[in-house]
Amino acid sequence: MQCPKCHANMRTFDRMGVHIEQCDGCRGVFLDYGELESITRLEAQMQAPPPVAAPPPAAYPQPAQPAWGAAPQQVHHHHGGHAGYGGGYGHRKHRGLGGLFFSS
Amino acid sequence: MRVDDLIRAMASLTGSSADPEVLGGDRGEVVVVRVGDVVAKALPADTDVEALEQRLEIAAAHPELMLPPLKPLQFVDDRPVTLWPYGTPVSQADPDGAPWEESAALLAKLHALPVRGPVAGTPERIVRAIEALPPDVPHADVVLRAYEVLPPLDMNGRALIHGDWHLGQLVHRGAWRLIDVDDLGVGDPVWDLARPAALFAAGVLPDDLWARFLNTYRETGGVALPTSEWEALNIPAQAYVVQMAARALMSGLQAVEPLVEACRRIVATHESSDRG
Numbered sequence: 001m002q003c004p005k006c007h008a009n010m011r012t013f014d015r016m017g018v019h020i021e022q023c024d025g026c027r028g029v030f031l032d033y034g035e036l037e038s039i040t041r042l043e044a045q046m047q048a049p050p051p052v053a054a055p056p057p058a059a060y061p062q063p064a065q066p067a068w069g070a071a072p073q074q075v076h077h078h079h080g081g082h083a084g085y086g087g088g089y090g091h092r093k094h095r096g097l098g099g100l101f102f103s104s
Numbered sequence: 105m106r107v108d109d110l111i112r113a114m115a116s117l118t119g120s121s122a123d124p125e126v127l128g129g130d131r132g133e134v135v136v137v138r139v140g141d142v143v144a145k146a147l148p149a150d151t152d153v154e155a156l157e158q159r160l161e162i163a164a165a166h167p168e169l170m171l172p173p174l175k176p177l178q179f180v181d182d183r184p185v186t187l188w189p190y191g192t193p194v195s196q197a198d199p200d201g202a203p204w205e206e207s208a209a210l211l212a213k214l215h216a217l218p219v220r221g222p223v224a225g226t227p228e229r230i231v232r233a234i235e236a237l238p239p240d241v242p243h244a245d246v247v248l249r250a251y252e253v254l255p256p257l258d259m260n261g262r263a264l265i266h267g268d269w270h271l272g273q274l275v276h277r278g279a280w281r282l283i284d285v286d287d288l289g290v291g292d293p294v295w296d297l298a299r300p301a302a303l304f305a306a307g308v309l310p311d312d313l314w315a316r317f318l319n320t321y322r323e324t325g326g327v328a329l330p331t332s333e334w335e336a337l338n339i340p341a342q343a344y345v346v347q348m349a350a351r352a353l354m355s356g357l358q359a360v361e362p363l364v365e366a367c368r369r370i371v372a373t374h375e376s377s378d379r380g
Binding site: 068069 | 194229306
């Protein structure tokens with residue numbers, strides 16, 4: 001067949017059961033109906049399963065807030081190196097209030 | 105009696121010749137003095153002496169949980185004075201390194217002791233602190249409104265509780281031990297967990313520290329909490345938010361917004377449930 005874009009000749013390749021037409025001129029690729037899905041499927045089979053995410057250092061799950069509680073605390077890793085809240089303490093946003101842990 | 109004379113008399117009760125050092129800031133009617141390896145605490149003249157003596161007995165009977173008193177109750181004029189061995193307090197500089205797990209385990213074991221003693225000081229002491237807030241202080245309207253929408257606080261006792269637990273109520277002397285028996289007694293154990301719960305809900309206590317405390321309490325067999333902890337903690341934690349906000353406004357604490365904001369959310373929660 002001829003390339004629909006540059007009208008050069010296209011050649012058929014058969015890769016792992018999928019027919020692919022490639023243009024000798026512009027190197028463009030033409031897929032028949034369903035071939036894109038076939039390729040996607042094959043790709044998924046060939047790829048190794050993704051590594052399991054490392055568990056967080058804290059063994060405890062995120063504790064629940066009550067309905068009236070503060071919004072969940074966010075850890076902004078991309079701010080980690082900045083001044084102010086840096087050093088991995090981005091979620092310790094009210095450090096100045098730590099005295100409340102110690103007074104009646 | 106002048107405070108200087110009181111301090112001198114307290115120091116002489118300790119039997120130590122070291123120079124007395126006053127501990128803590130302004131505590132109103134309460135004066136705490138360290139003399140060498142001994143700490144003396146003078147309480148207000150109107151203290152319930154019989155209840156205090158029972159509290160000292162309980163502490164003496166459980167040195168594995170509480171710092172035991174050095175002597176029976178003493179007096180300087182009409183003021184009761186308790187005497188204790190000195191212990192190292194928790195460092196305020198490093199909340200992450202604080203003994204959250206040890207605290208939770210001590211409280212869980214305390215709550216499992218036979219129920220005896222006077223009525224615990226909480227929630228009565230919370231109510232007193234809130235009602236002392238002058239209504240003309242900035243933000244007092246929000247805080248007092250949050251107090252108004254709270255349902256009546258549960259006074260029913262079912263365990264021996266500390267009654268005023270926070271990280272300042274722990275010292276290290278060989279091991280971590282609970283101190284300050286002034287509110288010790290029979291009450292709902294949920295009150296001993298409600299202050300950190302309140303700070304967590306206000307966004308002040310980081311969630312990992314709350315998780316360490318909460319989970320250790322459960323793992324040590326603590327009786328205060330059902331599976332879903334907020335079923336029990338909800339109202340007591342709200343009461344502590346309001347109390348801490350009131351105290352913060354009165355003492356002029358900077359950065360009081362998280363507590364005032366939490367009071368706003370408490371008002372909104374109760375007003376929406378009243379409508380619904």
